Amino acid sequence: MVEPWTTLGVSLLKDLVFKDVLLELGKGALEDYVKDFFKDCIKGGVESAQAGVLKKVLREALKQFLQIVEEELEFECGLFGNQIRDGYEIPIGKFIQHQEVKPLLGQAFAKDCRALDSKKLGRIWREDNSTMPAGFDWERVAQQYLRAVKRIIKQSPELRSILELEIQEAIAQHTQETAGIIPDFNLKAYQEGLQERYANLNLDSLDTSVYDYREKLKVWQVFVAQNVRECQEFLPQVYEIPKEHQRRLRESNQLAAEVAPEALARHRQVYYQQPVSSILDLVNQIWEDDKLRYLVILGEPGSGKSIFLQYLALNWARSPLDNAIELPIPLLIELRTYNRDRNSGECKDLLEFFHKGNVICRLNQHQLQERLQTGKIL
Template sequence: MIVEWFTLWIGQKTVGFLVKTIISEEFVKDLLKDYAKDFFKNIFNNAVTAPFKREPLEKAVVMAITEFLELMQQDLDDSELAEDEIKKYEQPLNKFLKHPEVKGILGTAFKDDSQAIDIKALETIWYELNASYPLPDDFNWKRIGKKYLQKVKDIIIGVPELREILDSRNLDKIQNNTTEIAGIIPDFDLERYQETIKETYSNLNLDSLDTSTYDYRDKLKVWDIFIAQNVREIHQIIPRIHELPKEHLRRLRETNELEAEVELEELERYKRVYLEQPKCSVVDIVNEQQTNKYIVILGDPGSGKSTLLKYLALNLGLVHFW
């Protein structure tokens, strides 16, 4: 059953040749033999082998391993290695991904409080297993670890049965913690609160579309179409410019009233500094909670600010509330 599902799932994805070569049907079957003991050993007890829980957890394992391997290939590609050079890593990667400790480390991304996976341990295991196949000098384990955590969050959101298992495991604990910390009423219905978040934010607002032929309104979910926007960071702003509505700012420019308040050279300097900042995923910025405690997201109408906030609310309600 899982093998058939995997064939359909992987067929819908655009993946590199390493995934197509390594993640075969035999690899999947072998991976699932000890999935509970290895991958989820730091999260669950043997109860995860119950029939109604087994399938969504098996799917999660296969998806997570596949996404991690794809991230590794992307980093090898970024190192500008030729395809023949990358192919030399097929067997080392196969052995690495099957290692019980590697599976256990990747499984920790599914923990409710996971902020990072142990990339140092992964790096050590790689060199212990594959001393003859050193990775490129610019291979970036840290970047892979951060992107993998986000992939796992997407997996959790995209597999409803998996969310139910993880929710049921953590709701009691979270409810007790929030009661102690915030003084919430003891009979606060956290599960109903989660459902309200899902009902409120999961659907896209498509009321403006013609529904006479087909009604999309309840069919498309935020997590089905969401693509993280690229953003640039700015740490210095001109309040009298950046806090003005764009339409009002346009009128001031047209009537030359803006130049009286702000020198054009100053505007150009701020613009130049802004454009020199590297682009990065807005989700990565939001997830850097220790560095970015407070964030203001600016963007033109229609640039996706509301959809981003819905996505973050779903992540908060479905991931961080465990």
């Protein structure tokens, strides 16, 4: 049953210009929003017993954030209430639903959080909206919001007990790692983590003022397998980039010598004569042939490379565990997270990344390496 925001006190927010943003958010299930919001400060996941407390905390945190943004627009930018509502209500509603914004705002509840990434907040806003009016300062908003969160924590004994338990579990985990106790190879937990992270189609860029499709459409419901051609020594797209870029690639030894137009036309003709097949058929061939160990998928931006990989991972994650154990395990790696962990010294390689990095579910690197050596990793 969906718990309406009004039972959490939003009905008392009559003076908030952005109150309809909260009311709109409350029309859907809040469980997923709570998980996304607190995922970086409650690593073990949100238990059902905690959900009620965290929903109230979420309501208060979002109320404070919206109030701060509203006051910034009013007092620092000189806008009136109707200007704020008409010009920013829909954009700010989409903004707090952004997949990167939710955990970013939730980080304020993390232990020892001293500052939020205000530059990232500003960047995300500018990706989908025009710049804020003169006088608006995301850093000031972030600082005021962080102080507001500290007050929320101070005033909520229930929240403090949840966060203190999280700290104790983190200490216990660190002690285990120090003592050489390694993480389990829990494929069931990994299946659940993949579904939680990737099952919902990412529709953050859509207008949700009429109907909110987010968290309602699953990847496997809409996925259509792409058709592909085999490409070995010739990639037509390389020779379609501007001449200046081709020159730079050749100078850095990333591209062979310039191809004559006649040869280019001949190569292109051979490429397009390659048979077209479903990408799923190609993957199945690789699974069945022990000699085929590598597959590189190339395509234009937006052609569906990422969602195809998510689809493969979700297919495995939705399989019964008895079957999934016998299938190659898909290691879906977000390079941005891996690069950040490696640069910060959290891990040295991909195996160690899954062993102790910021992944959806940690897997024992020794067992993972055994699987990799036997070809049981996708």
